[in-house]
Amino acid sequence: MHKILTLNNISPLGLQRLPREQYEIGSEISDPDGILLRSFKMHDMEIPESVAAIGRAGAGVNNIPVEAMTSRGVPVFNAPGANANAVKELVLAGLLMASRNIHGAMRFAADVEGDDAAISVAVEAGKKNFVGSELPSKTLGVIGLGAIGVRVANAALSLGMKVVGYDPLISVQSAWQLSSGVEKAVSLDHLFSQCDAITVHVPLIDATRGIVNAERLKMMPKGGIIVNLARGGICDDAAVLASLDSGHSHCYVADFPTAALLKHPKVLAFPHLGASTNEAEENCAMMVADSVREFLEDGTVTNSVNFPEAHMPRTSGHRITIANANVPNMVGQISTLLANAGQNIADLLNKSRGDIAYTIVDLDAEISDETIAAIRSIKGVLSVRHLRATA
Numbered sequence: 001m002h003k004i005l006t007l008n009n010i011s012p013l014g015l016q017r018l019p020r021e022q023y024e025i026g027s028e029i030s031d032p033d034g035i036l037l038r039s040f041k042m043h044d045m046e047i048p049e050s051v052a053a054i055g056r057a058g059a060g061v062n063n064i065p066v067e068a069m070t071s072r073g074v075p076v077f078n079a080p081g082a083n084a085n086a087v088k089e090l091v092l093a094g095l096l097m098a099s100r101n102i103h104g105a106m107r108f109a110a111d112v113e114g115d116d117a118a119i120s121v122a123v124e125a126g127k128k129n130f131v132g133s134e135l136p137s138k139t140l141g142v143i144g145l146g147a148i149g150v151r152v153a154n155a156a157l158s159l160g161m162k163v164v165g166y167d168p169l170i171s172v173q174s175a176w177q178l179s180s181g182v183e184k185a186v187s188l189d190h191l192f193s194q195c196d197a198i199t200v201h202v203p204l205i206d207a208t209r210g211i212v213n214a215e216r217l218k219m220m221p222k223g224g225i226i227v228n229l230a231r232g233g234i235c236d237d238a239a240v241l242a243s244l245d246s247g248h249s250h251c252y253v254a255d256f257p258t259a260a261l262l263k264h265p266k267v268l269a270f271p272h273l274g275a276s277t278n279e280a281e282e283n284c285a286m287m288v289a290d291s292v293r294e295f296l297e298d299g300t301v302t303n304s305v306n307f308p309e310a311h312m313p314r315t316s317g318h319r320i321t322i323a324n325a326n327v328p329n330m331v332g333q334i335s336t337l338l339a340n341a342g343q344n345i346a347d348l349l350n351k352s353r354g355d356i357a358y359t360i361v362d363l364d365a366e367i368s369d370e371t372i373a374a375i376r377s378i379k380g381v382l383s384v385r386h387l388r389a390t391a
């Protein structure tokens with residue numbers, strides 16, 4: 001019997017992928033071997049040693065201590081692309097609302113009092129304060145061209161906007177999906193200098209914290225719209241508010257409100273609503289439940305953010321995945337050790353993700369516990385995960 005701890009509400013369609021005869025699921029489970037969650041912040045939580053897999057029913061994993069899990073050899077799974085359409089639609093809604101001043105206009109309309117004739121007079125007098133502008137004359141900058149960014153860029157093109165994208169790490173899959181009408185910016189500064197609106201679709205990591213800052217906002221033409229449905233912290237909120245107050249920027253659409261943002265009349269604040277559609281909740285839950293189940297049942301790794309290449313064939317083969325700090329000669333040391341242990345290495349692949357480098361070794365035979373222990377003891381090795389074939 002596997003035990004799954006849920007830290008947020010997970011769509012029943014996802015939980016149904018874990019049969020009751022084999023899975024005990026709940027929010028109070030002790031010694032779980034799997035955890036399923038959405039945005040619950042795990043950083044302050046003591047994660048039981050029993051946990052072998054963590055599944056994030058969504059995209060962003062900055063609420064999970066991924067590095068610590070990597071060094072414990074615990075894969076963290078997410079649901080790539082499963083909520084991307086939902087976020088795209090809310091970005092488009094935000095852009096349209098901002099360019100047509102809808103939030104201010106609705107507040108104005110809600111406050112109008114009197115009978116129908118009085119309302120009509122007040123509306124006709126007041127509407128001049130909410131004259132908007134149209135999207136086809138505007139250029140949108142899309143920062144981060146992953147699952148969401150690509151969809152936003154392609155949709156904005158179809159609305160008649162000019163679109164400029166920036167993503168130095170774009171995946172092959174995204175590059176294929178991106179419309180050829182999207183221009184590429186050579187740098188972020190280049191993007192800001194030509195865009196009337198910008199939208200961020202990058203993960204919150206050191207390299208992306210504060211990329212929307214005071215200097216770059218000044219590079220935008222007057223009247224700019226800033227959209228952040230990615231994460232608080234990617235935009236320097238104080239700089240955005242200062243730009244709104246100075247009259248340089250027009251509107252800030254934000255999905256991660258703070259007290260300062262909620263109070264500001266030029267901020268269109270959503271309550272972290274990007275992924276909140278029935279479809280996205282179901283897609284994410286099903287995808288991540290499948291990943292956790294397959295891993296717990298036969299070691300298959302699909303959609304892991306920290307062991308991305310460790311897919312284990314079900315019927316044959318032996319593989320070790322070694323997460324390591326980027327130490328020179330480590331791969332050489334591992335190869336020598338394996339060769340000395342009489343292991344024929346079928347394939348040895350080096351990968352990296354963020355600060356962590358991976359070495360993935362496909363072996364033609366079972367590897368001994370002593371050899372695994374020897375690899376673990378090499379300086380700089382963070383974790384060694386040995387996946388054995390089950391059939």
Ligand SMILES: NC(=O)C1=CN([C@@H]2O[C@H](COP(=O)(O)OP(=O)(O)OC[C@H]3O[C@@H](n4cnc5c(N)ncnc54)[C@H](O)[C@@H]3O)[C@@H](O)[C@H]2O)C=CC1
Binds near residue numbers: 083168170272274276
């Ligand atoms: N508001 C909400 O409810 C939601 C928010 N999100 C946020 O949106 C983010 C993006 O989601 P997806 O598009 O699904 O992820 P993704 O992983 O498909 O795309 C992220 C893209 O950012 C790019 N990137 C990474 N570092 C970069 C940098 N320094 N400069 C430019 N590009 C960079 C990557 O190459 C990748 O193409 C998530 O990490 C999450 O934080 C995602 C879903 C829902």
Ligand SMILES: O=C(O)C(=O)COP(=O)(O)O
Binds near residue numbers: 038039058083274275
């Ligand atoms: O998928 C993401 O990164 C999100 O931010 C969605 O968060 P949620 O699952 O709605 O709490």
